[in-house]
Amino acid sequence: MNTDSELEEIIKGLDPYFKALGIDFFIVGARARDIISREAGLKLSLRKTLDVDFGLLVESWETLESMRDKFQSNPDIKLNNEANKVRYYYKGMPFDLVPFGGIEKKGEVSWPPFYDVIMTVVGYKEALASAKEIKIGSTSVKVVIPEMLVGLKLVSWGENPSRQRDAQDINYIMSNYESIDPDAYEYILENYDNILENFDHDTVLSSIALIGLRIKKTTSDAHLEIALNLLNDQQRKEKLARNMISRTGHDDGEEEASRLKLDALLYGLLM
Numbered sequence: 001m002n003t004d005s006e007l008e009e010i011i012k013g014l015d016p017y018f019k020a021l022g023i024d025f026f027i028v029g030a031r032a033r034d035i036i037s038r039e040a041g042l043k044l045s046l047r048k049t050l051d052v053d054f055g056l057l058v059e060s061w062e063t064l065e066s067m068r069d070k071f072q073s074n075p076d077i078k079l080n081n082e083a084n085k086v087r088y089y090y091k092g093m094p095f096d097l098v099p100f101g102g103i104e105k106k107g108e109v110s111w112p113p114f115y116d117v118i119m120t121v122v123g124y125k126e127a128l129a130s131a132k133e134i135k136i137g138s139t140s141v142k143v144v145i146p147e148m149l150v151g152l153k154l155v156s157w158g159e160n161p162s163r164q165r166d167a168q169d170i171n172y173i174m175s176n177y178e179s180i181d182p183d184a185y186e187y188i189l190e191n192y193d194n195i196l197e198n199f200d201h202d203t204v205l206s207s208i209a210l211i212g213l214r215i216k217k218t219t220s221d222a223h224l225e226i227a228l229n230l231l232n233d234q235q236r237k238e239k240l241a242r243n244m245i246s247r248t249g250h251d252d253g254e255e256e257a258s259r260l261k262l263d264a265l266l267y268g269l270l271m
Contacts, residue, residue, distance in 0.1 A: 004038075007031065008137035010052055010090050013077075015139070017070055018056070021063055026131040026142035028098065028124075028152060029053030033169050035134055036146050040180045051087075051094040055124050055144075059102030061112055085111045086119075100124040107222055120159050123152050123223035130218050146173050146180050147214040150265070151227060157240060158230045167243030174261050177207045184210055198267065205264040212268020224269065231266040 018025050027035065030049035037044050058064055071077040071088070080087035086096045100121035103109050107122035127149075131142035144152065150173050157166035178184055184207045188195050192210070199205040216224055231237055241258035 003034065004137055006093055007035075007052060008139055010093055010095055011136060011139050011141050013090050014054070014095070017067055020070070021067055023063065023067070024057040024128060024142075025054050026128050026144055027052060028055045028127065028144045028149065029096070030165065030169060032144045032149055033172060035136070035143050036149070036173070036180060037176070039134065040176070042176055042179055051096055053096045053098060055121075055128060056097055056099045057101045057125070057128055058099045061103055064097075064099055064103075098124070120155055122155055122226060123148065123219050126219040126223065127152060145218075146177065147211050148218060149173060150211055151215040151219055151223060154227045154230055155223065157243070158226060158236070161236070161239060161243070164243045164246075167240055168246050170240075171244035171246075171258065171261070174208045174211060174265065175204070177211055178203060181207070181210075192271075195268075195271075199264065205260060208261050208264040209268035209271075212265040213271050214268075216269050216271065228266070228269055231262055231269070237262055 029052075031052045034044055034049065056064075068079075071079070076091050078089045080089065080094075086098065088095055088097065098119065098121065099109055104121060108118055108120055110118045127144050128142070130145050130148055132145055133140050134143045150170050153166045153170045157163055157170070160166075173180065181187075185203055188206055188210055192213070195206045195209045195213075196203075199209065215227065230240070237259070241255055241262055244258040244261075245254050
C-alpha cells in the first residue's frame with residue numbers, strides 16, 4: 001500500500017469519530033511535511049515517517065475520553081499502551097493524537113488522572129485556523145501550512161533538542177521554500193524589497209525571511225516569543241544549526257549555511 005493510500009484510509013477511518021464529537025482537526029508533523037512536498041512536486045525528505053500526527057481541537061477531557069471509549073469498540077483501532085496517551089494504531093498503522101484548546105493551561109496539556117504526560121501546544125490554535133484543505137485520494141483533510149510547520153517545529157525542538165528530526169524538518173522546509181511557494185519571489189519584490197536588499201538579492205535567504213514574517217503574522221504572541229527566545233540564544237541556535245544537517249562528516253560550510261538560514265528566519269520574525 002502506498003503512503004497516500006494509507007493516509008486516506010486512516011483519515012476515512014477516524015473522521016467519523018471526530019465529526020460525531022464535533023472535533024475540528026488537522027495534520028501536523030512529518031506527514032504534513034510529506035504532503036507539502038508532494039503538493040510542490042518535490043523529492044520527499046530522506047527522513048521517512050510512518051505515523052500520522054493529528055492535532056485535535058477539544059474543549060474538555062470528557063470529549064477525549066468519549067472518543068477513546070468509541071475507539072475501544074472498533075477492533076481496527078488499538079491503543080499503544082496505557083502509559084502512552086498519544087499513540088494509537090489503525091489497522092496496524094500508527095497515528096498520534098495531539099489535543100489542544102480548552103484543555104490547555106498556559107500552552108501545555110497534561111493528561112489526567114495523574115497529569116504525568118505534558119506537551120507544549122503553543123501555536124496549535126493558530127496553525128489549525130490557517131491550515132489548508134488538501135485532497136488525499138478521494139477525501140480531503142486540513143494540513144498545517146509550511147510556515148506554521150516551521151513555527152511548531154521550533155517549539156518542539158526547543159522543548160527537546162535531542163529531537164534532531166525536528167531540526168531536519170525545519171531545514172527541509174526552509175531550503176525548499178522557493179519551490180513550495182513559487183510566488184514567494186514576486187511577493188517579496190512587490191511588497192518587501194527591503195528583504196532582498198538586506199540579503200543582497202539572495203533569493204533562498206530572502207524566501208526564508210518571508211517564512212519568518214508569515215509566522216509572525218499568523219501566530220500568537222506567546223508562540224512568537226518562544227521562537228524569538230530560541231533564535232536569540234546563540235548557544236541554542238548553534239546547536240539547532242548543527243542538528244539541521246542530517247548526515248555525519250559534514251563540513252564547516254554546511255553549518256555556516258544553516259546558521260545563515262536561521263538568521264534569515266529570525267530577521268523575518270523581527271520585521
